[in-house]
Amino acid sequence: MKCPAVLALCALAVSACDPPHKAPAPPREEPHPAAADRAAKVAAARSKTRAHLGRHATRPRKIAEKTCDDSELKRRAPDSAARVLTLATEDARYEAKSLLPLRITNQLTVPRWTDFEDVLAGVGDRGQTPEVIDEAVRGVERESARRFLGVYHVLYYSVPKRIHKLGKRHAEWVAGVLDAWFVIHDAQSLTPLCQAHITVRNDVKDAPLAVRLKSDTRDALVTTLGGELRSASKEALSRMTGVLTMPDDDQRVAHR
Numbered sequence: 001m002k003c004p005a006v007l008a009l010c011a012l013a014v015s016a017c018d019p020p021h022k023a024p025a026p027p028r029e030e031p032h033p034a035a036a037d038r039a040a041k042v043a044a045a046r047s048k049t050r051a052h053l054g055r056h057a058t059r060p061r062k063i064a065e066k067t068c069d070d071s072e073l074k075r076r077a078p079d080s081a082a083r084v085l086t087l088a089t090e091d092a093r094y095e096a097k098s099l100l101p102l103r104i105t106n107q108l109t110v111p112r113w114t115d116f117e118d119v120l121a122g123v124g125d126r127g128q129t130p131e132v133i134d135e136a137v138r139g140v141e142r143e144s145a146r147r148f149l150g151v152y153h154v155l156y157y158s159v160p161k162r163i164h165k166l167g168k169r170h171a172e173w174v175a176g177v178l179d180a181w182f183v184i185h186d187a188q189s190l191t192p193l194c195q196a197h198i199t200v201r202n203d204v205k206d207a208p209l210a211v212r213l214k215s216d217t218r219d220a221l222v223t224t225l226g227g228e229l230r231s232a233s234k235e236a237l238s239r240m241t242g243v244l245t246m247p248d249d250d251q252r253v254a255h256r
């Protein structure tokens with residue numbers, strides 16, 4: 001007959017060889033349907049935004065002023081909302097040594113797809129509210145539905161300059177100049193459909209000549225130059241077509 005102490009020792013040894021007891025894993029939480037739906041919409045909107053950011057319309061090599069075929073435009077886009085232009089800028093200058101100023105290109109780019117991308121890329125990182133996210137998603141959907149792209153193919157740009165000519169008592173401003181082809185492209189194929197040539201220059205007659213205001217005056221003239229090209233393109237569009245319209249100036253993505 002075995003000693004009780006020996007039996008207890010054997011039982012302890014056997015229990016030590018048993019696999020450790022694992023606590024049951026907590027149940028996996030499924031994402032809330034609304035959150036999952038928003039995440040899917042954000043992913044789709046970001047995909048469209050990146051596609052637009054990577055899109056570049058090439059200026060035709062042989063180009064001349066040409067009106068649009070309005071019946072063809074209406075066939076491609078029966079809904080008038082789809083015939084509101086999106087706008088973009090392409091630097092077509094020969095051997096450009098510097099970028100076009102943002103003070104100009106920001107006025108000639110609608111929508112600014114980088115704004116949409118900034119909002120959508122920051123989801124979950126910067127505390128965007130659902131309202132801000134949803135507004136950006138709606139903006140991407142609205143702009144992506146537009147069938148035609150108006151592109152400013154900039155051929156020449158000279159910055160406004162304050163100069164002092166030899167023998168002249170006072171300094172003077174030399175006007176800035178922007179020369180571009182405003183080309184309407186099919187937004188899906190990027191095929192050019194019609195185009196107009198536009199040249200604008202500053203009115204520097206009343207520009208301040210004080211040296212201390214030189215930088216501010218130059219910046220203001222550059223900004224004005226971009227606005228003048230935008231305004232001139234509205235008139236050019238009316239010459240080319242009667243069925244396409246320019247985007248409203250206040251169409252911008254919401255920011256926090």
